Amino acid sequence: MKKCNLFLLSLCTIVFISCTPASNERFIENTGRAQGSTYQIKYLSPDGTDFGNQFENIFAEIDRSMSTYVPTSLISMVNKGDTLVTVDSMFIEVLKRSLEIAEETNGSFDPTIGPIVRLWGFGFDEVRSDVTDEMVNEIKSKTGYLNVSVSGLDVSLPAGFNLDFNAIAQGYTVDYLAEFLEKSGVERYMIEVGGEVRASGTNESGNVWKIGVDKPTEDIDQQDRFQFIITLEDASLATSGNYRKFWIDEETGARYSHTIDPQTGYPARNELLSVSIVAPSAMDADAYATVCMVVGLSRCQDLLESKSDLEGYLIYDNGNGVWETSITEGFQLFIQE
Template identity: 65%
Template sequence: MNRFLCIIFLLFFASCGQPGEPLFIENNGRAQGSTYQIKYESPKGQDFGKEIEEILRQIDLSMSTYVPSSLVSQINKGNTPVEVDSLFITVLNRSTEIAEETAGSFDPTVGPLVNLWGFGFKEIRQDVSADTLTQVLSKVGYESIQIDDMRVSIPEGFTIDFNAIAQGFTVDHIAEFLENHKVENYMVEVGGEVRAKGVNESGNVWRIGVDKPQEEIDAENRFQFVLELENAGLATSGNYRRFWVDEETGTRYSHTIDPKIGYPARNRLLSASIIAPSAMDADAYATVCMVQGLERCKELLASKENFEGYLIFSGDENEWDTFITEGFQAFIIEPVN
């Protein structure tokens, strides 16, 4: 997954105060193959760091393909119904809803194709012949997922992978935990997916910077834009850092795979930043945009209430160009030329 968000804090958070008093607290670490950063005003000065670590652990035990004993790893053995938890079924149900809505542009069973093209865990590219592609495509299709109440199974050879939605869900789940503990001001970021509510310690709306679509980060000229995010989720997906180039043909293949045709998506879209009511939806639909391309992404944004987008694409002469919805523009405070 592509993670290109950088959280900007203009003031450092103090870690002092009397027990029982409101206090801004920061928790950070590593999770889900990336990092997390969470800042919140705790009404009674309580540090929820241990509880947040437990939430991350439970999500890994539910849907991490890197944990051999996880629920998803058990399901991926094939042909055996596995009783799942509420975390898993929530993400699975939303994944299949988005898959149906997008006619398969989003598909939680795309894993075999990702591995075929060398973007999986082992990062080993296989021989992508027509026969091989046909064979692998026969093991992809969300319609093959069997759901019976809380029991889930897939045919042998299929896999479920929530890579394009799980981090957004994690952000929402932690945000819900904080709100249940009366936290009104917070920023939750996991692997670049963000959700924010209220204000930071300085009393300002949370500020988020989104990287330019370039292979290397330029520390002095890093951000495409900076926005103020309030009571919404934000995710960015792009194809400019994870790709490989065929040495014989010079063809560049991105990590975003079109599940319907089996090939990496090839279109003019370089990155898609999506604002949505939830980080989970922002995460998933950013991937949908990268698969469907510029024009279809514009149509999608126009059709969905409370969804906004900032799209960067290559112009006629290979220069960068942008499409920004009116609602997204209202969030931006520092456009970058």
């Protein structure tokens, strides 16, 4: 098996300004690792309560529901196949939204992509370069969102099928954390998990939160790292890109992204380098950013044109090695000049 190089870095960097708050309220920042990445949560606590422990419990609860890396999780139980599993409300919300987007995109987003992910080694196994058309076609017969059976909280899959929520679960986690904070009386916050962001209200200085998204390069220039900085208020942002999540076949030099096209069974290869989506929910921003990376520039532009609640910033290669951008009018309004 050929040795392949794997690059995994965060796509999004949070920018904020600190100062000392007045009264008994205080801004609190909690950071750590979760869901195979990092998180940063900053919020104005009305009574000074630090929710750090609660956040850790939420991450663990979501992992017990939807992490394929937890053998006893609900998704692992469903993935055993041909067995009816009663799941929780979190799982069913993510699954139903995944199926809705799958239907809307004619399968360009598909939560049953798990077997193909494993075939290419993007799950638990070593990334491989010996995948053949025959192998892909055989595995594709074990995918397809129409094969998911849902009745209330009961979910089942045919034998050999697997669910994979990687393209939507981190966004959902951000939304879930936001809902928790809002129920706890927090109105001003910024939540970032693995590059998916949701912000509400203003930061410590009373200004709208500023979010910086890195340029689509493998190496970060700390002096000139951001492609753009946007102001984000009562909205969510997700960025998906293939420029830091890929592997290289050392023998052929071919570069393969970690974004799988469910319809072909192969890593998506198109002109898009990076897609940033602003949406009301982080779950939708996360999912539609992935959709765009699968379908390419033209179809992504059509998608954004058709959905009034989505705005996008697309970076693509014009075919001559030159980067160009396609930015919706609504997204342009968020950009900090």
